[in-house]
Amino acid sequence: MKEALINLSYLTASVMFIFCLKDLAHPRTAIRGNLIGALGMLLAIVVTLFDRNIVSYNIIIYGVILGTIAGYIIAMKIKMTGMPQLVAILNGFGGGASILVAGAAMVETGVTGDTLLLQTSIATAASGIIGAVTFWGSMVAFLKLQEMWIPGNPVLFRGQHLINLVLLLIAIGLGTWLVLDPSAHSAYWYLVILSSILGLLIVIPIGGADMPVVIALLNSYSGIAGATTGFVLNNNGLIIAGALVGASGIILSKIMCKAMNRSLTNVLFGGVGSVAAAGPGQGDIYAGKVKSASAEELAMILDDARQVMIVPGYGMAVAQAQHPVRDLTNLLESKGIKVNFAIHPVAGRMPGHMNILLAEAGIPYEKLKEMDESNSMMESTDVSIVLGANDVVNPIARTDPKSPIAGMPIIDVDKSRTVVIIKRSLASGFAGIPNPLFVADNSLMYFGDGKKAILDLIQAVKEG
Amino acid sequence: MEIFVIALTIFVLAVWIGFEVITKVPPILHTPLMSGSNAISGITIIGALISSGAKYTTLTTWLGFIAVVFATINVVGGFLVTHRMLKMFQKNR
Numbered sequence: 001m002k003e004a005l006i007n008l009s010y011l012t013a014s015v016m017f018i019f020c021l022k023d024l025a026h027p028r029t030a031i032r033g034n035l036i037g038a039l040g041m042l043l044a045i046v047v048t049l050f051d052r053n054i055v056s057y058n059i060i061i062y063g064v065i066l067g068t069i070a071g072y073i074i075a076m077k078i079k080m081t082g083m084p085q086l087v088a089i090l091n092g093f094g095g096g097a098s099i100l101v102a103g104a105a106m107v108e109t110g111v112t113g114d115t116l117l118l119q120t121s122i123a124t125a126a127s128g129i130i131g132a133v134t135f136w137g138s139m140v141a142f143l144k145l146q147e148m149w150i151p152g153n154p155v156l157f158r159g160q161h162l163i164n165l166v167l168l169l170i171a172i173g174l175g176t177w178l179v180l181d182p183s184a185h186s187a188y189w190y191l192v193i194l195s196s197i198l199g200l201l202i203v204i205p206i207g208g209a210d211m212p213v214v215i216a217l218l219n220s221y222s223g224i225a226g227a228t229t230g231f232v233l234n235n236n237g238l239i240i241a242g243a244l245v246g247a248s249g250i251i252l253s254k255i256m257c258k259a260m261n262r263s264l265t266n267v268l269f270g271g272v273g274s275v276a277a278a279g280p281g282q283g284d285i286y287a288g289k290v291k292s293a294s295a296e297e298l299a300m301i302l303d304d305a306r307q308v309m310i311v312p313g314y315g316m317a318v319a320q321a322q323h324p325v326r327d328l329t330n331l332l333e334s335k336g337i338k339v340n341f342a343i344h345p346v347a348g349r350m351p352g353h354m355n356i357l358l359a360e361a362g363i364p365y366e367k368l369k370e371m372d373e374s375n376s377m378m379e380s381t382d383v384s385i386v387l388g389a390n391d392v393v394n395p396i397a398r399t400d401p402k403s404p405i406a407g408m409p410i411i412d413v414d415k416s417r418t419v420v421i422i423k424r425s426l427a428s429g430f431a432g433i434p435n436p437l438f439v440a441d442n443s444l445m446y447f448g449d450g451k452k453a454i455l456d457l458i459q460a461v462k463e464g
Numbered sequence: 465m466e467i468f469v470i471a472l473t474i475f476v477l478a479v480w481i482g483f484e485v486i487t488k489v490p491p492i493l494h495t496p497l498m499s500g501s502n503a504i505s506g507i508t509i510i511g512a513l514i515s516s517g518a519k520y521t522t523l524t525t526w527l528g529f530i531a532v533v534f535a536t537i538n539v540v541g542g543f544l545v546t547h548r549m550l551k552m553f554q555k556n557r
Contacts, residue, residue, distance in 0.1 A: 255491075
């Protein structure tokens with residue numbers, strides 16, 4: 001009876017998780033959804049504490065207190081610009097917990113004398129492989145985003161894919177050993193070590209701008225690892241919650257890949273951005289054709305505008321320019337100019353990165369337009385301001401089928417009347433290719449650090 | 465084997481529901497979606513609690529302990545930071 005009650009509670013918690021995700025469909029209901037999810041988790045945790053196998057609560061209490069303090073500090077201290085790192089590291093912890101729980105369950109069978117069932121040993125091996133790849137892959141992603149120890153750009157070496165394949169095959173071989181001889185516990189730990197190396201090697205070659213895909217994918221893996229651990233423990237709560245998260249990450253990775261017109265395989269194995277653009281030097285392409293403008297000139301152009309579109313990119317996050325951008329928006333709106341934001345799905349380092357930065361600065365979400373909607377507004381836009389974005393506005397994606405970004409959907413800023421590009425220099429974006437937008441007839445370059453450039457512009461608009 | 469088939473059925477159906485529900489999440493909420501689903505994947509905590517509390521061996525207790533810490537960070541950190549982000553969206557109305 002007690003067992004049934006516990007399982008019913010897990011079912012209730014699972015349904016609450018589904019409602020949580022369902023409520024995330026709109027900013028109005030999302031807060032409620034998140035609370036429902038948290039309550040579901042609380043329910044699952046509380047009923048688990050009544051499990052008949054638990055004989056002592058000391059260790060549990062220490063673990064929960066330690067985790068709560070760490071989780072609280074991380075969640076409250078993190079800056080919105082650091083959100084990609086936070087999600088990366090949380091993905092990793094999810095994977096890490098799965099390795100440990102599946103491992104502990106395996107060791108327990110050795111003590112209780114139960115033999116591992118076939119499906120249990122398969123699930124254990126899967127938890128070890130996926131969990132370890134998630135944990136170490138996420139740690140590399142975290143370090144790359146934080147720009148600690150590991151360079152953010154792709155690190156490629158010869159025979160990389162072959163080494164990865166061999167590692168994976170050996171890990172699967174060790175898993176098979178565990179399945180054939182469930183008492184061979186050491187096979188599991190060797191498998192975890194090899195998969196850890198695999199996780200490191202998979203993410204190291206991936207560059208910064210591909211991070212949205214990788215983070216989404218690792219998010220999915222952390223869910224799948226949770227689900228496989230659910231198979232180990234034969235716990236439906238874990239299976240359902242893990243499956244939901246796995247599905248979520250897969251959908252996000254697919255959206256990100258589509259927004260770059262690349263396949264998942266290409267992102268994972270392509271190493272785009274590692275080779276410097278061949279051919280003529282970039283200076284030659286732009287030589288003598290670039291028109292630059294001062295803050296005062298731009299203020300005059302903005303004065304005549306009725307509709308302005310701001311296109312933010314990773315550069316806005318780096319320069320921490322979101323607050324000045326809000327001030328500029330308010331200033332222009334007070335003059336009766338309509339201001340909107342065009343958000344490319346892969347702008348920034350994770351899905352939705354630009355949206356949370358702008359929301360933090362206090363920009364109402366109605367102003368944050370998705371790519372398709374903003375493109376339909378471009379023809380009637382007087383001035384578009386590109387702030388720290390490059391590849392996502394590069395018209396070469398439409399014209400040059402040989403370009404690394406060929407076919408990638410872009411924000412069509414070149415169709416607006418005037419394009420202002422705020423940039424520190426003419427350096428190319430992540431894809432390492434020149435951007436013909438910089439020399440287009442209707443383009444004006446406004447050189448400077450994103451934050452200072454916007455502040456100067458605000459000053460000029462006020463004075464003008 | 466039968467238990468496995470039931471578990472697999474539940475898994476497949478849950479993936480299906482996940483696809484249906486998550487396709488409706490708009491891009492502006494993709495970051496909260498990721499941190500929120502991070503929190504949900506902290507459900508591994510229920511396995512971790514049992515391992516650390518069952519005291520089979522010192523090894524399982526320690527494995528369980530570290531897993532409890534990891535999963536609690538996921539749960540607490542995930543839900544809290546999601547709440548923080550979502551509040552920003554609501555405030556701006």
